[in-house]
Amino acid sequence: xxxxxxxxxxxxxxxxxxxxxxxxxxxxxxxxxxxxxxxxxxxxxxxxxxxxxxxxxxxxxxxxxxxxxxxxxxxxxxxxxxxxxxxxxxxxxxxxxxxxxxxxxxxxxxxxxxxxxxxxxxxxxxxxxxxxxxxxxxxxxxxxxxxxxxxxxxxxxxxxxxxxxxxxxxxxxxxxxxxxxxxxxxxxxxxxxxxxxxxxxxxxxxxxxxxxxxxxxxxxxxxxxxxxxxxxxxxxxxxxxxxxxxxxxxxxxxxxxxxxxxxxxxxxxxxxxxxxxxxxxxxxxxxxxxxxxxxxxxxxxxxxxxxxxxxxxxxxxxxxxxxxxxxxxxxxxxxxxxx
Amino acid sequence: xxxxxxxxxxxxxxxxxxxxxxxxxxxxxxxxxxxxxxxxxxxxxxxxxxxxxxxxxxxxxxxxxxxxxxxxxxxxxxxxxxxxxxxxxxxxxxxxxxxxxxxxxxxxxxxxxxxxxxxxxxxxxxxxxxxxxxxxxxxxxxxxxxxxxxxxxxxxxxxxxxxxxxxxxxxxxxxxxxxxxxxxxxxxxxxxxxxxxxxxxxxxxxxxxxxxxxxxxxxxxxxxxxxxxxxxxxxxxxxxxxxxxxxxxxxxxxxxxxxxxxxxxxxx
Numbered sequence: 262x263x264x265x266x267x268x269x270x271x272x273x274x275x276x277x278x279x280x281x282x283x284x285x286x287x288x289x290x291x292x293x294x295x296x297x298x299x300x301x302x303x304x305x306x307x308x309x310x311x312x313x314x315x316x317x318x319x320x321x322x323x324x325x326x327x328x329x330x331x332x333x334x335x336x337x338x339x340x341x342x343x344x345x346x347x348x349x350x351x352x353x354x355x356x357x358x359x360x361x362x363x364x365x366x367x368x369x370x371x372x373x374x375x376x377x378x379x380x381x382x383x384x385x386x387x388x389x390x391x392x393x394x395x396x397x398x399x400x401x402x403x404x405x406x407x408x409x410x411x412x413x414x415x416x417x418x419x420x421x422x423x424x425x426x427x428x429x430x431x432x433x434x435x436x437x438x439x440x441x442x443x444x445x446x447x448x449x450x451x452x453x454x455x456x457x458x459x460x461x462x463x464x465x466x467x468x469x470x471x472x473x474x475x476x477x478x479x480x481x482x483x484x485x486x487x488x489x490x491x492x493x494x495x496x497x498x499x500x501x502x503x504x505x506x507x508x509x510x511x512x513x514x515x516x517x518x519x520x521x522x523x524x525x526x527x528x529x530x531x532x533x534x535x536x537x538x539x540x541x542x543x544x545x546x547x548x549x550x551x552x553x554x555x556x557x558x559x560x561x562x563x564x565x566x567x568x569x570x571x572x573x574x575x576x577x578x579x580x581x582x583x584x585x586x587x588x589x590x591x592x593x594x595x596x597x598x599x600x
Numbered sequence: 601x602x603x604x605x606x607x608x609x610x611x612x613x614x615x616x617x618x619x620x621x622x623x624x625x626x627x628x629x630x631x632x633x634x635x636x637x638x639x640x641x642x643x644x645x646x647x648x649x650x651x652x653x654x655x656x657x658x659x660x661x662x663x664x665x666x667x668x669x670x671x672x673x674x675x676x677x678x679x680x681x682x683x684x685x686x687x688x689x690x691x692x693x694x695x696x697x698x699x700x701x702x703x704x705x706x707x708x709x710x711x712x713x714x715x716x717x718x719x720x721x722x723x724x725x726x727x728x729x730x731x732x733x734x735x736x737x738x739x740x741x742x743x744x745x746x747x748x749x750x751x752x753x754x755x756x757x758x759x760x761x762x763x764x765x766x767x768x769x770x771x772x773x774x775x776x777x778x779x780x781x782x783x784x785x786x787x788x789x790x791x792x793x794x795x796x797x798x799x800x801x802x803x804x805x806x807x808x809x810x811x812x813x814x815x816x817x818x819x820x821x822x823x824x825x826x827x828x829x830x831x832x833x834x835x836x837x838x839x840x841x842x843x844x845x846x847x848x849x850x851x852x853x854x855x856x857x858x859x860x861x862x863x864x865x866x867x868x
Contacts, residue, residue, distance in 0.1 A: 350694075353689060353690075353691050353694065354691070355691065355693040355694075480712050480713060481712065483704075483707045483710055483712070484707070484712075486704065486707075487704055487707055489690065489691075489694050489696070490687050490689065490690050490696070490701070490704065491687055491688065491689030491690060492689065493652065493681075493683060493689075494681075494683070494687055494689070494690075496650075496651075496652055496672065497650060497652075497676060497679070497680065497681035498676050498704060498705070498707045498708055498760070499671075499672045499673035499674075499675065499676025499677070499707065499708040500672065500707070501672050539693070539694075539695075543695065543696075543697070543700075544693075544694040544695050544696050544700075545696065545700050
């Protein structure tokens with residue numbers, strides 16, 4: 262049987278939107294310096310009539326540190342969840358995500374290579390974003406080449422994605438192994454994901470890419486939904502299956518590459534969030550897509566709150582927290598399915 | 601008026617000829633049966649008709665227009681397809697309801713940016729009523745029986761408003777009641793139907809015309825009485841057949857002798 266929320270999609274979307282707003286307020290409020298919600302409210306008011314005391318320490322904490330960080334967590338969560346939802350749907354495999362298909366590994370390798378080169382050759386300051394994007398696209402190219410003329414067969418695509426993922430991860434590890442200890446420590450921390458360094462200027466590109474991804478997913482929602490029922494079935498409904506799948510793979514690679522360049526590797530979001538969304542709203546693509554967008558945002562905001570508050574004076578890499586929560590989540594799902 | 605035509609159609613895969621020199625023309629509102637042994641090319645021919653298989657040579661025209669001049673969407677507006685296994689690739693993880701599956705029939709008619717409205721609900725309910733699935737619209741597709749799944753897919757085809765319905769062994773794995781049920785629904789749609797069928801008695805009962813295929817070629821084409829002769833059936837299936845009249849209608853009844861000639865049967 263289906264759950265009752267499924268037929269009334271407006272309710273979960275409204276609830277998730279409220280939860281998202283609450284989460285952003287909590288992300289601004291919670292931290293080593295606690296900021297009361299009435300202070301946040303006053304700041305919003307002062308912002309609207311341009312009468313803020315921008316020299317106050319709380320303003321500095323909110324405006325310079327916590328707000329861009331919370332927004333980046335929101336955008337990253339949304340982007341990874343969108344990417345995961347698209348990949349799971351077009352491959353009809355609930356385990357597909359940017360990691361399984363090697364896209365994240367490619368982006369990480371690209372970013373690590375550009376960082377390592379910039380460290381070795383000081384005058385050559387390679388932009389990490391370009392490196393990560395190039396890496397993500399390169400991994401996609403490798404995956405399609407490896408799959409050969411069967412590239413549009415889902416099973417072949419998944420298998421070659423897994424192979425590419427391991428291969429590129431091995432290269433990344435090799436670079437880490439040969440890097441100077443201080444460089445490899447920086448790279449390692451970055452690879453495990455962090456929002457610590459995020460400033461306003463880091464937000465623009467991920468915001469644009471994730472928004473574009475959301476719009477494209479919604480525009481092509483019916484076609485993507487049809488792929489869920491099988492390639493032949495989608496073809497008979499007028500969907501250009503192969504070209505759509507390739508375009509969506511490229512879009513997922515671009516979104517993942519952009520995000521990995523800014524915040525490093527954050528596993529499990531793209532894998533876990535679409536599962537939770539399907540549990541709440543069923544499997545119709547556009548419903549899962551929108552819910553995953555909101556759930557991913559909320560999830561990473563709270564993961565970041567946990568990462569910077571669980572130990573005093575220490576910030577945990579976000580990827581460790583998502584991996585810990587993700588593994589417990591799948592353990593619970595497996596237990597419930599076996600029960 | 602001719603709805604769909606094939607001229608000198610050839611199709612091969614990995615260098616092996618699957619369809620050779622296929623020629624036919626099918627009129628509007630005809631119920632056509634494709635029959636023949638396993639591996640004779642029935643499914644391959646059906647797949648050529650909706651553009652899944654691209655012919656090596658020759659051409660297919662739909663309403664006097666070459667099929668390859670039509671976009672995928674234009675083809676889907678005109679033709680609905682039902683395969684032998686009901687959505688075999690739909691993973692159990694993606695638990696779509698019967699309503700959601702039927703609604704997909706609207707996809708070819710929807711603009712990319714348009715959202716569903718009340719008229720869509722009406723169309724879906726009407727189709728579900730036609731196949732007697734109204735009370736199962738909210739159930740997961742996976743919990744339906746084989747016959748119900750096929751009916752849901754017929755409802756999806758009804759919603760698609762095609763002028764040509766392509767059925768690939770739609771009665772596979774179904775009991776006799778559901779076999780008759782599915783073909784009755786297809787017949788009641790009053791459109792052209794092309795169906796691959798293994799059951800020659802069903803083909804003789806439902807089809808206005810029959811193509812008898814063997815080794816990728818059409819060996820006989822015409823009304824069931826012309827095609828289902830003892831000679832033709834022996835030539836193609838290597839089985840002795842006796843043909844008389846059904847007790848409940850004027851349609852043919854085909855019975856087979858238990859002995860068969862020794863031949864290598866190719867796999868589908």
